[in-house]
Amino acid sequence: MPRDLIVVPARYGSTRLPGKPLLKIAGRSLLERVVAVARKAADLAGHCDVVVATDDARIAEHASAIGAEVAMTEAKLDSGSARACAAAHARSDLPALVINLQGDAPFVSPDVVAGLLATLRDGHADVATPVYQLSWDRLDRLRQHKQTSPFSGTTCVRDKDGVALWFSKTILPAIRDEQNLRSASPMSPVWQHLGLYGYRMSALDWFAAASPSRYEQLEGLEQLRFLEGGKTIATVAVDQPTHAMSGIDTPSDLTLAEATIARLGDPFPA
Template sequence: MNHLVVIPARAGSTRLPRKPLRLIAGRTLLHRTIAMARAAISDRDDVALVVATDDEDIAAHAREAGCPAVMTDSALATGSGRALAAALSFAEGPRFVVNLQGDSPFQPEGALGAVLAALESGAEVATPVIALDWESLDALREHKLLSPFSGTTCVRAPDGRALWFSKAILPAIRDEDRLRATDRLSPVWRHVGLYGYQLEALRRFEACAPTMLERLEGLEQLRLIELGIEIMTVAVDAPRFDSSGIDTEADISKVERLIAEHGDPTPAL
């Protein structure tokens, strides 16, 4: 096995209990994520897909969709830790491990492939970002009035290295009216919930305790930055509709409205 894509799907979300089994416009969050991942790797025979969970009902639900599932310890605190546990459950460990967050089923087309390409080019860790136009930035600001911890922004260097991630909208923008008049895109990048790791980088991450800044923001990737592990961001186009992860009831309502307006982007299983 060369590449392993893991969908972590734990039952114990505090804001949205049993989140992977929640329905979004008639299809569960987990089945939507599996369908998206399967379509993204359909042309690659060197990539395996698995769900990592701590709940037998979720495992059975994954298998109903034809996706293998492995049971992982419920004490694991992060999706990346669950992804490592899944990777180590195979006799032949993968070279690369992708943590495809189970609450982000509306990924940009090509995001998974772009992350795999960055890993194959030598990145220790890779993750996608989307440049927000002003309309999308306004929508994110409005959404955060109801769900302030839904949606993550990224500050990145010109070469793509991630400098910081936050649940706040970064960077702050001086003289915004002037920028709006001259630039189609805002300076804000939205992070997409997808991480690819060299296996050794993932081991280093999981061997370290959560850091203070990671706990404050609720963002596991900040641990990597504090450890000095470089995260390479890859710019991808926005999906058919721009949605952050599914963390709250408000997120489900928002996505169902977008599906009603623009059609359902999730492919068939």
């Protein structure tokens, strides 16, 4: 039986932070940190391999130096999902399940990644992705953050069974009678998305062959291609992350990441 696969897509050509996977945070490269998360998750899940997918020789060389398997993918691929699909097809045995763990997400818990594999193994969804419910304090912080960075932070609306109804860069849902809700519970009705995905190989193949959808392009959210195409996305409820950064996109994010590690401890798996 083919082993499942965690793919770490890593591009050199970030417009805002060139060479991002090779930059160091608290003495370790961003790629080394994400690969460590992937390896720990693969151990927890069992029957799973890890590969770095890149189009750049410098990243491939560094990945090999830290002992990671590398899949060279075409530079024209326009998303992490497409790169994950190409890496899966480069294997001798096509995996049934694939995790896309973006190469700029060093603070994701290995337990969360392994949980996506468990959800897909035990259920019937096409895609699985983690979400966490915001406390009112965290919601207030997200609202404030969006005043200066309106396209940073994605929220999710889900049904009673955890199936995703929609994702948006807008904070959803709008909340009537908020003051009474604040008095009734410490948790808001808003769920925030953690940007990693697990896929069935059939759904990933469909995604790679499909054109970008209307709302995907408007929101800049590739998961909307699945929803607009009638695919099912299971959301996996996880705890609010202690390290709340979702990704590293700018030089200020690097500074914030180091400050976060200094304050909360280093999540790098020993």
